[in-house]
Structures are given as structure tokens and as C-alpha cells.
Amino acid sequence: MPNRKTILNGIGLLFFLLLPPVTQIFGQEYLLSLFSRILIYGLAAASLDLILGYGGMVSLGHAVFMGVGGYSVGILAFHSYESSPILSWPFVLAGTENALLAWPFAVLVAGIFGLITGAICLRTKGMHFIMITLAFAQMAYYFFVSLTKFGGSDGLSLYNRNTLPGIDLGSDVLFYYLCLAVLVIFLIVAHRLAGSHFGRVVSACRENEQRVQVLGFASYRYKLACYTFSAAAAGLAGALLVNQSEFISPGIMHWTKSGELMVMVLLGGMGTLVGPVLGAATLLLMEDILAMYTEHWMIILGPFLIIVVLFAKRGLYGLLTETGGNNG
Amino acid sequence: MAETLLQTKGLCKRFGALQVCRNLDLNITSGELHALIGPNGAGKTTAMNLITGLLTPDSGVLFFNGRDITNISVHKRALLGLARAFQVTSLFNDFSVRENLMLAVQAQQRTGFRFWTNATRDRKLMTSADEYVERMGLTERATVLAGALSHGERRQLEMGMALATKPAMLLLDEPMAGLGPGGTLKLCELIEELKGEVTILLVEHDTQAVFALADRISVLVQGEVVATDSPQLIKQNSLVQEAYLGGS
Numbered sequence: 001m002p003n004r005k006t007i008l009n010g011i012g013l014l015f016f017l018l019l020p021p022v023t024q025i026f027g028q029e030y031l032l033s034l035f036s037r038i039l040i041y042g043l044a045a046a047s048l049d050l051i052l053g054y055g056g057m058v059s060l061g062h063a064v065f066m067g068v069g070g071y072s073v074g075i076l077a078f079h080s081y082e083s084s085p086i087l088s089w090p091f092v093l094a095g096t097e098n099a100l101l102a103w104p105f106a107v108l109v110a111g112i113f114g115l116i117t118g119a120i121c122l123r124t125k126g127m128h129f130i131m132i133t134l135a136f137a138q139m140a141y142y143f144f145v146s147l148t149k150f151g152g153s154d155g156l157s158l159y160n161r162n163t164l165p166g167i168d169l170g171s172d173v174l175f176y177y178l179c180l181a182v183l184v185i186f187l188i189v190a191h192r193l194a195g196s197h198f199g200r201v202v203s204a205c206r207e208n209e210q211r212v213q214v215l216g217f218a219s220y221r222y223k224l225a226c227y228t229f230s231a232a233a234a235g236l237a238g239a240l241l242v243n244q245s246e247f248i249s250p251g252i253m254h255w256t257k258s259g260e261l262m263v264m265v266l267l268g269g270m271g272t273l274v275g276p277v278l279g280a281a282t283l284l285l286m287e288d289i290l291a292m293y294t295e296h297w298m299i300i301l302g303p304f305l306i307i308v309v310l311f312a313k314r315g316l317y318g319l320l321t322e323t324g325g326n327n328g
Numbered sequence: 329m330a331e332t333l334l335q336t337k338g339l340c341k342r343f344g345a346l347q348v349c350r351n352l353d354l355n356i357t358s359g360e361l362h363a364l365i366g367p368n369g370a371g372k373t374t375a376m377n378l379i380t381g382l383l384t385p386d387s388g389v390l391f392f393n394g395r396d397i398t399n400i401s402v403h404k405r406a407l408l409g410l411a412r413a414f415q416v417t418s419l420f421n422d423f424s425v426r427e428n429l430m431l432a433v434q435a436q437q438r439t440g441f442r443f444w445t446n447a448t449r450d451r452k453l454m455t456s457a458d459e460y461v462e463r464m465g466l467t468e469r470a471t472v473l474a475g476a477l478s479h480g481e482r483r484q485l486e487m488g489m490a491l492a493t494k495p496a497m498l499l500l501d502e503p504m505a506g507l508g509p510g511g512t513l514k515l516c517e518l519i520e521e522l523k524g525e526v527t528i529l530l531v532e533h534d535t536q537a538v539f540a541l542a543d544r545i546s547v548l549v550q551g552e553v554v555a556t557d558s559p560q561l562i563k564q565n566s567l568v569q570e571a572y573l574g575g576s
Contacts, residue, residue, distance in 0.1 A: 197434055197439045198441055200434065201440045204431055207422060208419075210382065210402075217440050219403070225441075
């Protein structure tokens with residue numbers, strides 16, 4: 001018998017699947033671009049949930065991985081337009097607009113960046129971890145601001161989206177469906193990962209890392225693997241986002257963006273994976289709708305967020321899926 | 329003579345001005361139940377932490393199974409066969425009783441880096457964990473979250489977790505603390521059962537239990553071992569009576 005979670009996830013998937021034809025019928029195609037962004041931010045927030053909700057690692061620098069992934073795609077495209085190589089030594093790295101090359105490259109770069117920074121950050125805990133992830137985020141932010149070749153703080157524009165054999169990414173509908181497919185695949189993989197042997201150890205680290213070590217697990221390695229995977233996934237979200245908006249600037253990796261991702265996770269429900277997608281949808285939609293009425297939309301959003309975080313332990317997703325008899 | 333399983337030589341540990349361990353020498357023979365007693369603040373828990381690796385000694389060496397483990401990390405010592413049950417029970421409260429034990433079994437089977445197999449539906453893991461669920465007398469509570477257990481049940485689970493890693497040596501840090509007479513009796517029976525199967529280092533305040541269970545007792549006073557002997561001889565030792573048993 002399907003439980004509430006399955007039903008809710010099914011409704012959500014159906015909604016996203018049916019959205020493009022419905023918007024076409026009503027002539028509201030501009031909504032597609034908003035919902036593509038919701039899917040992409042949903043992916044980024046769900047990847048943050050892996051380390052925040054499951055691993056208990058409170059990172060204030062997650063948007064950096066989006067930025068690194070996004071800039072990887074942007075810089076590859078930039079060099080493709082100029083037909084100049086990015087690197088000519090020790091090996092030749094040419095620019096490309098092919099998504100099959102650029103996107104895995106973005107994932108790889110973000111993953112490596114996650115592995116290196118994670119190896120340092122994870123030597124600390126608690127408040128120190130928050131501060132050191134923030135420090136790395138600000139370093140990366142100012143690094144890209146200083147890259148005047150790629151637009152500095154003004155950012156970098158793409159002439160058009162990457163190319164993918166067989167699929168026209170320039171079509172908003174197809175691009176939307178691609179984002180949806182990527183998100184769904186990520187959620188399935190992440191769900192398997194969270195429930196796996198590996199995932200159990202990571203969850204246990206959140207509760208009592210010392211105990212995990214005394215049992216005989218090298219907790220550091222588990223946390224680092226989780227952090228790296230999460231960073232790589234955020235890199236993919238960044239690659240998608242650059243393609244969606246055909247633009248990237250250092251603003252994407254400002255620490256306030258990392259804060260927004262964290263808000264999405266908390267709003268939607270920590271440790272639920274699907275919840276953060278719901279959180280991303282809620283935050284971006286409220287922002288969009290409230291901004292029509294007042295420029296001070298944060299005055300309304302702020303209290304709403306506080307109420308949700310105070311009264312719903314597992315966020316909006318928890319409110320929707322948990323029945324009256326809540327036993328944690 | 330039976331061989332030595334754990335040996336500490338001249339372990340010293342200082343916290344600021346407080347010297348908690350001074351030249352701690354312990355020899356624990358394979359198969360015995362060795363008790364460590366001493367007044368409050370004698371450094372018993374510190375000794376446990378030094379052995380587990382949660383603290384590093386300022387000086388001195390540790391040998392386990394003839395191997396120098398002084399500079400080996402916590403998780404590697406655990407894999408060598410050192411298991412610990414904590415004084416302040418530290419369980420995974422969001423995990424059920426069975427899931428707690430499954431994690432311990434996973435540590436022993438070294439299957440932590442499996443990324444795809446669903447752990448909660450792993451039959452092999454579950455059967456091994458259920459062995460300990462049963463052994464600890466928690467069968468009816470298997471699906472209850474650890475956070476919702478009673479104090480006594482938590483102590484039982486804590487012991488089960490340590491056992492599930494199939495250790496060569498079990499460190500028990502005040503397992504009877506806070507238990508009623510019934511709980512103490514139950515735990516004593518459990519420890520009695522384990523005797524011989526696994527080497528045990530027991531830190532305990534309940535002297536009655538200690539004298540009933542232990543093969544040998546070491547008395548710790550101000551971070552130093554003042555005597556190591558059989559329970560009968562320890563009882564008669566004047567130095568011990570003066571320092572610890574209050575001359576009674």
C-alpha cells in the first residue's frame with residue numbers, strides 16, 4: 001500500500017511533468033523559466049541536504065560549488081567562442097560548447113574542489129566548520145571577481161546554450177524536461193546512497209562521531225566522500241543554471257546564496273531530500289509572487305520562515321507527510 | 329602463564345596543572361576479567377580513554393596483542409579488537425535498537441563503503457544484529473528508537489554494541505552506574521556469561537559486583553596503580569584499605 005510520501009512524491013512528479021503543456025495552453029510560457037530554476041535550485045538544495053541533513057555538516061559555502069560548476073561551463077564556452085585553448089601546457093585543453101564534455105567537466109572540477117576544501121574543512125567541527133566553509137566561499141568569490149578576463153564582477157554571458165546531440169537545449173520545454181530528468185535521477189541516487197551501508201555511517205556521524213570511531217569506522221573518510229559527492233552534484237546544478245540563464249557572475253557563489261540554499265533545506269525539511277526541492281519551489285515562488293506586490297517581500301518571507309522552522313520539525317515536507325502520531 | 333593481551337607502560341596524562349595519570353602500568357592477561365577500581369577522580373575514565381585512543385598520552389606506551397598501538401587512531405584500534413561501552417551511554421538516538429546494532433555489525437564486517445546496497449534491508453546484517461538483540465534481552469524492543477529506551481535498556485544496548493564488533497577485549501566503563509538492584513543483577517549475569525569468551529577490563533564503583541566478578545583487581549589512586557592482585561588479596565591489602573576502602 002502506498003504511503004503518504006509515495007503519494008506526495010507522485011503528485012509532485014506529475015505536476016512537474018504536466019507543467020509545460022499546461023503553461024502552453026494558458027500562454028504563460030515565461031513560467032517555464034521560473035520552474036526550470038526551481039528544478040535546478042532544488043538539485044542544489046537536495047545536494048546540500050546530503051551533508052547538512054544526513055551528515056550534520058553545516059556548510060555556509062555550498063553555493064561555491066554551483067559557481068565552480070557554472071564557471072567551468074562558462075569558461076569552456078568563452079574559449080570556444082574565441083577558439084583559443086584554456087590551457088596549452090602541460091596538455092592542451094580546448095574550449096567546448098558540447099554539453100557531453102562541458103557538464104561532466106563541471107561536475108569533475110566541482111568534485112575536486114569539494115575534495116580539496118573538504119579535506120581541510122572536515123578537520124574542524126561545529127562553529128569552526130561553518131566559518132571555514134564560509135572563508136573558502138569568500139576566497140572563491142573574490143577570486144572570480146578578480147578574473148577580469150571573464151568579466152570580473154560583471155560576469156560572463158553565453159551566446160547560447162550548450163549543444164547536446166539529439167536534443168535542442170535552446171528549446172525551453174526540452175531544457176525544462178532535461179532539468180527534471182537530472183533532478184529525478186539525482187534524487188533516486190541520493191536516496192539509495194542515504195539508505196546504503198555508507199549512508200548509515202554518515203547519519204551516525206551526525207549523532208555521535210566519536211562513537212562511530214570507537215566502533216571502528218574512519219569517520220573522516222566517510223564524511224569527506226559524502227562532502228565530495230555533494231559538491232559534485234552542486235557543480236552539476238551550476239552547469240545547468242548557467243545554461244538556463246545563459247549568464248554567470250560571481251554573485252552566484254556569494255555567501256548569501258549559500259544561505260538561501262540552507263533556507264531551502266530548512267524550509268522544505270532536513271534529511272528528506274525531496275523536502276529541499278519543495279523548499280526551493282516555495283522560496284522562489286514566494287519571492288516571485290511577493291515581489292509583484294511589494295519590494296519589501298522579505299518582511300513577509302522572514303516571519304513565514306521562522307514559523308515553519310519553529311513549528312515544523314521536518315519542514316514543509318514533514319508537515320505534509322507525517323500524520324498526527326508523530327514519533328520523531 | 330597466559331599471555332598478556334593489553335599492556336600499558338608508564339602512561340602519563342596531564343590536564344593543565346592536574347596530573348590525571350602518572351606512570352600507569354597495567355597488564356591484562358588474555359581471557360581474564362580485570363577490574364579497575366579507585367576513588368572518584370583517580371583517573372579511571374582517563375585510563376579508558378587513553379586505551380581507546382580518544383586521548384593521547386603525554387608519555388608512555390601501549391601494547392595490544394604484542395603490537396605497539398600508542399600512535400594508532402581510534403578506529404584502527406577498534407578494528408584490532410578493542411571495544412568500549414561508555415559510562416555516559418552514547419547510542420544513536422535516531423536509530424532503532426536493531427539499527428544501532430546493525431551499525432556495529434557493519435563495522436565488524438567492514439562494509440561501510442557500500443554505496444548502493446540498502447542497509448536496512450540487508451538480511452545478513454539483520455540476522456547478525458538480531459543475535460545481539462536477543463542476547464541482550466531486547467527482542468521486544470528491537471524496533472524502538474534508542475532515544476526512547478529506559479536507562480537500563482540503554483545500558484544493555486550499549487553493551488550489545490560493544491559486543492557486536494566481536495572484540496578481543498571489552499572495556500566496560502561503569503556499566504552498573506544508575507541501575508536499580510534488578511538491573512545490576514541482570515547486568516552481572518550478562519558479564520558473568522561473557523567471562524572467558526572475551527577479555528574484559530571493568531571500571532566499576534559497585535564494589536560488591538567487582539569482588540564477585542573480577543579475576544584480578546587493580547587499584548588506582550591519584551592516577552597511579554597502587555596494587556594489582558586477586559580480589560581476596562586486595563581486600564586484605566592495607567594500602568588499599570587505607571586509600572580506598574576507608575580502613576573498614
